Amino acid sequence: MKSESIHKYSQKILNTSNTNQNNLINSNHHHSSNDVRNVMLYGIPIVSLLMDGQERLCLAQISNTLLKNFSYNEIHNRRVALGITCVQCTPVQLELLRRAGAMPVSSRRCGMITKREAERLCKSFLAETEPPKLPETFSFDVYHSCAWGCRGSFTPSRYNSSRF
Template sequence: MAVSASPVISATSSGAGVPGGLFRAEPLYSTPREPPRLTPNMINSFVVNNHSNSAGGGGRGNTNTNECRMVDMHGMKVASFLMDGQELICLPQVFDLFLKHLVGGLHTVYTKLKRLDISPVVCTVEQVRILRGLGAIQPGVNRCKLITRKDFETLFTDCTNARVSLCCPGCSAVV
């Protein structure tokens, strides 16, 4: 059986019929340098423009559940979403900012929420991505819950009052 000869392409040739050749003269990657940083204006335009069409309206009107705003709470900026006319704030973020020094952990907060009859709203996948992108939650987090401002104030009051409890009537000992 005869073997047909195929053309040989050298590393320095232009690739004989292959667009752009097999090898590049310039490197694919430049030398390592500081990655570009997102400015707040870029983040806000991304959140508003790219996520405004992601909400599933389903005939409920023009409710956009993926539009995130940074709102002021007790002097700190907190991520919030407007859902069904209610402003909902990121529970892990307010825990990190306001509650973690008052209670044992996030599990304690969820126990308090149950006792206070507060039902957090579970974030959608897209909302979690937005919150991670804004730095409101840690990069590895894949679940998040939202609560209203009123519910947060109730929770915050409960957490601060739990620290000072009286051991007996008329006594002011901190337990």
Template sequence: SAELSETQLEDQVIACFDIGGEKRLCLAQIIRNILPNFFLNEITAVFTKFYIPSAVCSNAQLNMLKEKDIIPANVLHCGLVTKSDAQRFCSVLLGSRKHQKHVKFNDKVTTLEYKKSKLIRLTSFKVIHKCFGGCQGVFYQKLFHSALSECIECSECRYMFTPQKFVTHFHSTAEYKQTCHWGFDSANWKHYLKL
């Protein structure tokens, strides 16, 4: 299909084509808008490690991307990647940088924060997802105000995530390389998050 549309990825609007029932996103736009602080060899390493394929745009698709100024007019080819694969590699790359800076939820800075933490723990329950190898966490009900609330603590690394980010977070890579995650969309986190 050469019908150009848009989708959300990491809070950015990305151009895509609907091919075979799944969105194929413009790889150049993802790299430019979402991953500008990463070197190409870092991105390539993740693609190789997790067997993430990319396809080349057809001439019609390439022309549409040029007409909408999504890519420069002098570009000769452009990669397309499925939305599920885009979420996979963005999760890996952005997660690694986020975790270097993120303050852990369990760090006790003041007595007041500790008391709040203790109160929150009383209204929590364990959750799990099986996307990209799966992950377990604790959902803090009092912290959930919207889908953008960081209210789930990963049981392994103890970092906090929004529900949408949590379903792309993982530590095990056993299943990750062997499975096709066709149609995955983290915006549907309610379908992936289980008690």
């Protein structure tokens, strides 16, 4: 099973590491800082790690799966607008993400966000929302400053297509 081998690999890394950042941090769920888990997000399994007591998901994996139809800039700008903080993982955690298949071997870093933040970000892109409707009587005055100086009123409800 892939998750068992990842867990064994994470334990091996922990046993050979002397740095404090790689020590186990236990939570109520007995989920250590270097345990790799899969979390379901909009029906897609996303890799998660426990970081500073919070379960965090791989933003790159979310971007490459759930948000693949949106550009890096769109995702970044929306994340910033929503006030979502991205935390960089440690080199050991990055290696775990690579082994779990969440990140390519060539990756040098990975941003992680909480599950709640991931849900908010994905919802902002994927939620089916109706565009706001204008009142039937809504209109605005128009003026064209060509030689004839045409004036008039534009009423969007009179048009049934986005092609004017």
